[in-house]
Amino acid sequence: MGKLNGKVIVVTGAASGIGLATADLCAAEGAEVILLDRHNCDVADADAVDAAFRGVERVDGLVTAxxxxxxxxxxxxxxxxxxAVMDVNLKGSYLCAKHAIPRMPSGGSIVYISSAVALIGVRNRAAYTATKGALVALTRNMALDYASRGIRVNCICPGFARTGLTRPIFGDPERKAKIEAMHPLGRMGEAEDIAKAALFLLSDDASxxxxxxxPVDGGFSAGHQHDV
Ligand SMILES: NC(=O)c1ccc[n+]([C@@H]2O[C@H](COP(=O)([O-])OP(=O)(O)OC[C@H]3O[C@@H](n4cnc5c(N)ncnc54)[C@H](O)[C@@H]3O)[C@@H](O)[C@H]2O)c1
Incomplete structure (x- = not known):
């Protein structure tokens, strides 16, 4: 018996990385998974998101990756x-949730993929970090707004994981070593590490x-690990 049997889960960014691993895991746990990515739905485009949801009658879970x-x-x-980064990361999350919520008449679960950089500063990522911090604030606000309707809203803050997004990092041995040293558990994450947390938050185990x-981050946001 899968943890998501009979549930309809929409996953954005489903063609790669965290979205793809989440979609695979949800399907393996019995969900019907609706996959959105830029070739079939640019999440920053209100008309495209509207069109993507038009044929969807019911949604039990949404993961915006x-x-x-x-x-x-x-x-x-x-x-x-x-x-561009505001439109995809923040507005895209808003648009997808806006269309998912009316399709959750008997409750549901929304999981935004934020980032550990929303919790602890990392240099040279001003705009990106701003979008991810906004998702944390949005999560709390929406959790309050929709609790009475049985809709749970949470976000995941991944550390650096090996996906298309971070190929320039893990493809460069020097940068990879630096990044690994920032994660107390000693390795970059895998997309599946994040997918497992998304599955938990989607499932009734997180009711x-x-x-x-x-944070799903190998300890990245726990603090500095230098012994001073
Ligand atoms: N990989 C990491 O280290 C890491 C860490 C923290 C947070 N995140 C977040 O995780 C999420 C997933 O990223 P990933 O690491 O799997 O990267 P990825 O590049 O492997 O996957 C991102 C997916 O989003 C899709 N996408 C991009 N713009 C889109 C648009 N306008 N409309 C629809 N789809 C679009 C891409 O086509 C791609 O399939 C992102 O929000 C990212 O910011 C990643």
Whole structure:
């Protein structure tokens, strides 16, 4: 008996990385999974999201893993890059939840994929970090707004995991070693590490959990590990 038997789960960013691993795990646990990614639905495009949800009658769970990253300190961040990362990471999450919620008449679970950089600063990621911090705040607000309707809203804050997004890091031995040293458990994450947490938050095992920002990060956000 799967943990998501009979449930309909929408996953964005489902063609790669964390979204793909989450979609695979949800399907293995018995869910009907609706996969959204940019070739069939640009989550930053309100009309495209509206069209993607139009044929969907019921939603039990939503995982918003569609995301892009930009890497600049604020004064070097051009406006187009700022807008793009806001549109995909933040507005995309808003648009998908806006369409999922009316399709959750008997409750549901929304899982935003935020980031550990929302919890602990990392240099040169101003716009990206702002989107992820906003998702943590949005999670808490929505948890309160929708608790009475049985809709739980949580987010996951992953540390650095090996996906398409981080290929420039783990493809470079020097950067990879630096990143690994920032994670007390001594390795980068795998997409499946995050997917397992998403499955938990989607499932009835988390039926009394709402409004949390769950680090899944090998200890990255626990603090500095230097012995001083
Ligand atoms: N990998 C990490 O270390 C890490 C850490 C913290 C948070 N995250 C977050 O996890 C989420 C998933 O990223 P990932 O690491 O799996 O990267 P990834 O690049 O492997 O996957 C991201 C997916 O999102 C899709 N996507 C991008 N823009 C889109 C759009 N406009 N509409 C629809 N789909 C779109 C891409 O096509 C891709 O399939 C992102 O929100 C990312 O910010 C990743």
């Amino acid at each position: 569609a995301g892009i990253a930009v890497r600049h300190p604020l004064a070097d961040q051009d406006e187009a890059g700022w807008d 009394w959990i709402t409004g949390i920002a769950l």
